[in-house]
Amino acid sequence: MGGSPASQPPAIVVDGLCKEYGRVRAVDGVSFQVRRGEIYALLGPNGAGKTSTVEILEGHRRRSGGSVRVLGFDPGAGDRRFRERVGIVLQSGGIDAELTVREMVSLYAGLYARPRDAAQTIEQVGLTAQRRAKARTLSGGQMRRLDLALALIGDPDVLFLDEPTTGFDPSARRDAWDMIAGLRRSGTTVLLTSHYLDEVQRLADRVGVMSHGHLLEESTPDALGGRDVSGTVISFRLPEQLRASEIPAGPWDRREDLPSEFTMHTDEPTRVLLALTQWAAGHGVELPGLTAVRPSLEDVYLRITGQAGVGAGDDH
Amino acid sequence: MTTEAARRSRPPAVLALGQVRYQLVVLLRSPLGLFLSIVFPLLLLVCLQVVTPARPVGGLPYAQWLTPAMCAFCLLNACYMTVVIGIVLAREEGILKRLRGTPLPAWTYLAGRSGSAFVTSVIAFGVIIATGVAFFKVSMIWHALGYFGAAAFLGIVCFFLLGAAVTTVVPKSETALPIAFGTMLPLAFISGVFFAVNRPPVWLHDLAAAFPVAPITWAMEDSFKPGTHSWPMPVSGLLVVLGWSAAAIVVIALAFRWEPGPAPAARGLGRSRPWLKRWHRGS
Secondary structure, eight states: OOOOOTTSOOSEEEEEEEEEETTEEEEEEEEEEEOTTOEEEEEOOTTSSHHHHHHHHHTSSOOSEEEEEETTBOGGGOOHHHHHSEEEEOSSOOOOTTSBHHHHHHHHHTTSSSOOOHHHHHHHTTOGGGTTSBGGGSOHHHHHHHHHHHHHTTOOSEEEEESTTTTOOHHHHHHHHHHHHHHHHTTOEEEEEESOHHHHHHHOSEEEEEETTEEEEEEOGGGGGGTTTSOEEEEEEOOTTSOGGGOSSOOOEEOSSSTTEEEEEESOHHHHHHHHHHHHHHTTOOOTTOEEEOOOHHHHHHHHHHHTOOOOOOOO | OOOGGGOOOOOHHHHHHHHHHHHHHHHHHOHHHHIIIIIHHHHHHHHHHHHSOSOOBTTBOHHHHHHHHHHHHHHIIIIIIHHHHHHHHHHHTTHHHHHHTSSOOHHHHHHHHHHHHHHHHHHHHHHHHHHHHHHHOOOOOGGGHHHHHHHHHHHHHHHHHHHHHHGGGOOSHHHHHHHHHHHHHHHHHHTTSSSOOOSOOHHHHHHHHTSTHHHHHHHHHHTTSTTOOSOOSOHHHHHHHHHHHHHHHHHHHHHOOOSSSSOTGGGTOSSOOHHHHHHHHHO
């Protein structure tokens, strides 16, 4: 968390947000709040309504219903004071190919009341060596860094990042993650969208899972889908000295192909493990292959979005 | 976190001047913009003068007519062609959308564009008139220079507004050039930009007079005749120019768009305008 006082009002408040395109409801009654200094991720497959939600919060699109406040402003009202305080990283584009990095950043610095230092911002996104290069000569990853520099140059209180690493190679993605994580230290509130689970796990303080225009679940990445407590799989092999009928905290499942291996799905891993290990230690034996594994974020995510009947489609 | 008081936005006039500078830099680095606005009209001036040197127009040397005509052609290029192509490219590349997310007021972007068109036009006039005077014995009609400036200024405003309005019907980058040329060239031909239209059929004259290119071009050409001692644009011509400008402002206010893509209303941008939505679907 960015360490802002809890007494401060949330940076972003979304309440019952709806967005319709013709007869299609891209966003259907979404509500969530983002605290100041927090990194909040909207996670979901293509077509879930993430981009529509973010673009409404950015002021790029009008909502069909519900209410939205960013730093106390209605983004749809087009207030300049609102746009002084937000930074937007678009999914792609928006850069003059014939201008240099330095010129682009200075141009955008000139639009804000109290911009950050251009050279310092270029340094922060790691483009100092390319500052005199025209934008058209930059690689895809460098272009996104320039993107980020343009979003940061106004020294925003809230930063919107729409799929910030889509199309990145793994090393460029790690660089981008480091940059975004660095924003946390400056106290910037960040709302990002992503369909990468590892990205959300790495960056976000909290995550909202969207599918088909609904916000299905909201939690920390670690606790998503009750992942921190439920559905832990414990397994071990039974040593020859011990008898299967005496294993505590049962019932245990026995694998047909490996009769000495026992497994259990439990919502109480601590209690089960304690009983199991005490029993084994009491007999003075080790339990070979003892593991307690939580389901992966991917398992949980597929379960959550699968319940909503995920289908293919373009992102709105 | 910043208090709101610490963020007093920059004055719009300063932002608009910054946009003029930005647009000029972009123009200088784009071969097409520079070619259309300055090189092309200059090339035409020289070529047309060389191939038809001895033909007088209305009792005056050919170059005396051709020089202001080429200035009018500059206006069409700098304020219409370049504006249509430049705005559509900027929109389709997402540049307008990005700017829309900053504190830059919408009108200052258009002010920057028109300011850059103005500066380009003045430079192009200088180059063309200087060439005409230096090499083709064009005489400056100093007492009518104010009329020339006023007519050209009307042209800058009107052609710029029309260019910005036309972008609303250009669906994608690839169609910007054909639509800009396809609308500008026929009008330029019938309005006496490339050659003096001698006793045209009445319908052709009336057709030309219904569009703003003709009154502006004719007024600029007349301002280079020694006999011109009063404002060379008839009231009807002025009304045509102002009427088209007003119509363009309405179109810009209703339909100018900042996002890429052909169907803005259908994507939920701007106010709900079902008629526009239907029209875009139909096109």
